[in-house]
Amino acid sequence: MILHRYFARRFLVTFLGVGTVFFLIMLFIDLIEQLRRFGGADAGFGEVLMLSLLNLPQGLYQILPLIMILAAVALFLSLARSSEMVVTRGAGRSAIGALMAPLFVALMIGLLAIGVLNPIVAGTSKAYEAQSDALRGSSSVLSVGSAGLWLRQGNADGQTVIRAQRANLDGTALTGVTFLTFTPDGIPARRINAASAELQSGAWLLRDTKSWTLADTTIPEAGATTAATMSVPSTLTADQIRDSFGTPSSIPIWELPAFIERLQSAGFSAQRHLVWFHGELALPAFLVAMMLIGASFTVYHQRGARTGLMVVFAVILAFIAYFVRNFALVLGENGQLPVLLAAWAPPLAVIGLSLTLLLHYEDG
Numbered sequence: 001m002i003l004h005r006y007f008a009r010r011f012l013v014t015f016l017g018v019g020t021v022f023f024l025i026m027l028f029i030d031l032i033e034q035l036r037r038f039g040g041a042d043a044g045f046g047e048v049l050m051l052s053l054l055n056l057p058q059g060l061y062q063i064l065p066l067i068m069i070l071a072a073v074a075l076f077l078s079l080a081r082s083s084e085m086v087v088t089r090g091a092g093r094s095a096i097g098a099l100m101a102p103l104f105v106a107l108m109i110g111l112l113a114i115g116v117l118n119p120i121v122a123g124t125s126k127a128y129e130a131q132s133d134a135l136r137g138s139s140s141v142l143s144v145g146s147a148g149l150w151l152r153q154g155n156a157d158g159q160t161v162i163r164a165q166r167a168n169l170d171g172t173a174l175t176g177v178t179f180l181t182f183t184p185d186g187i188p189a190r191r192i193n194a195a196s197a198e199l200q201s202g203a204w205l206l207r208d209t210k211s212w213t214l215a216d217t218t219i220p221e222a223g224a225t226t227a228a229t230m231s232v233p234s235t236l237t238a239d240q241i242r243d244s245f246g247t248p249s250s251i252p253i254w255e256l257p258a259f260i261e262r263l264q265s266a267g268f269s270a271q272r273h274l275v276w277f278h279g280e281l282a283l284p285a286f287l288v289a290m291m292l293i294g295a296s297f298t299v300y301h302q303r304g305a306r307t308g309l310m311v312v313f314a315v316i317l318a319f320i321a322y323f324v325r326n327f328a329l330v331l332g333e334n335g336q337l338p339v340l341l342a343a344w345a346p347p348l349a350v351i352g353l354s355l356t357l358l359l360h361y362e363d364g
Contacts, residue, residue: 003088004101010078010079064113076299114281160182191211191220202234260277275339282343285351298310
C-alpha cells in the first residue's frame with residue numbers, strides 16, 4: 001500500500017509539473033496572439049491579459065492527452081534510471097501491478113477533467129467570446145431556449161427579436177414565428193405573428209401573418225392587419241445563423257443533455273453535440289490509454305540509445321491514437337459512424353493494445 005501511494009504521488013507531481021510548464025508556455029504564446037489581434041482595438045494590457053487567461057483553460061483542456069503521455073514517459077524513465085522499478089520487480093511486484101496506482105491517478109484526473117474542468121472551460125470560453133465580441137463590436141444572433149428558438153437582427157435604425165417554435169437544420173425556415181421590432185431607443189414599435197418564415201436574400205418571407213403597430217396607439221388590436229404573405233427586411237444570412245450555434249465545448253457537460261433535447265425539439269440536428277458529449281464521457285478512458293502507452297515503452301529498464309528510441313515510439317503512437325480518436329469523432333459528427341463507436345472505440349482499442357504490449361514484455 002505504501003508503494004502504491006508513493007507511485008501515485010510521484011505520478012501526480014510529475015503530471016502537475018508538466019502541466020505547469022505547458023501553462024506558462026501557452027500563456028506566453030496566447031498573450032502575444034491576443035496583443036496582435038486586439039492591439040489596435042483600444043484594448044489595454046489588462047484586458048488582453050484577461051482574454052489570454054480566459055482562453056487558456058480551453059487550450060490546456062485540449063492538450064490533456066499530450067500532458068498525460070509526457071508525464072507517464074517522464075515518470076517511468078525516472079523510475080527506470082533510478083532502478084526503483086528494478087527493485088520493485090525484485091521484491092516480487094510485477095510491472096503491471098506497479099501501474100495500478102498511476103492508472104488510478106490518471107482515471108481520477110480524467111473524471112475531474114470532465115466533472116470540474118469541463119464546466120470551467122465552458123464558462124471561461126463563453127466569457128472569452130463575450131469579451132472578444134465586445135472588443136470586435138459583434139455578438140451572437142441565435143439562442144436556443146426551453147421556449148423555442150430566438151434570433152436577433154438589426155442595425156442603427158432598430159432591432160428585431162425573432163422567436164420561433166421550430167426551425168430547419170440551418171435556421172433559415174421557421175414555423176410559429178413572432179417578430180418584435182424595437183426603435184433605436186428600445187421602445188416596441190411593431191409585432192408580427194406568422195405561421196412560417198423563410199430567409200431569402202436580404203429579407204424574411206412571412207406567410208399567414210398578422211401585424212400590430214405598437215407605437216403611437218393605445219389599442220394595438222384596433223389597427224391590426226392580416227396578410228397572406230409579407231416581406232420583412234433582414235440583415236441575417238444563413239452562415240451567421242449557423243455560426244451562432246457556437247461549439248459544444250462552450251456548454252458544460254452537466255447541461256449538455258438538456259441542450260441536446262432543446263436542439264432536437266427546435267428541429268435542429270444534435271449529432272455534433274451528441275458526439276461531443278460521449279467523447280467527453282470517454283475522456284478518462286483515453287487519458288488512461290495515454291498513460292498505458294507511455295508505460296508500455298518506458299516502464300522496463302532500457303540502456304543507451306534504446307531509451308530514446310522507446311520514447312520516440314511512445315510519443316508517435318500517442319499522436320497516432322490522438323489522430324485516430326479525432327478522426328473517429330469527425331466521422332461520428334458526419335453520421336458515418338455510430339456515436340458510441342466513434343467515441344469509445346479508439347480509447348478502448350488503445351488500452352487493449354497497450355495491455356498486450358505490457359503482457360508481452362512481462363512474459364518475455
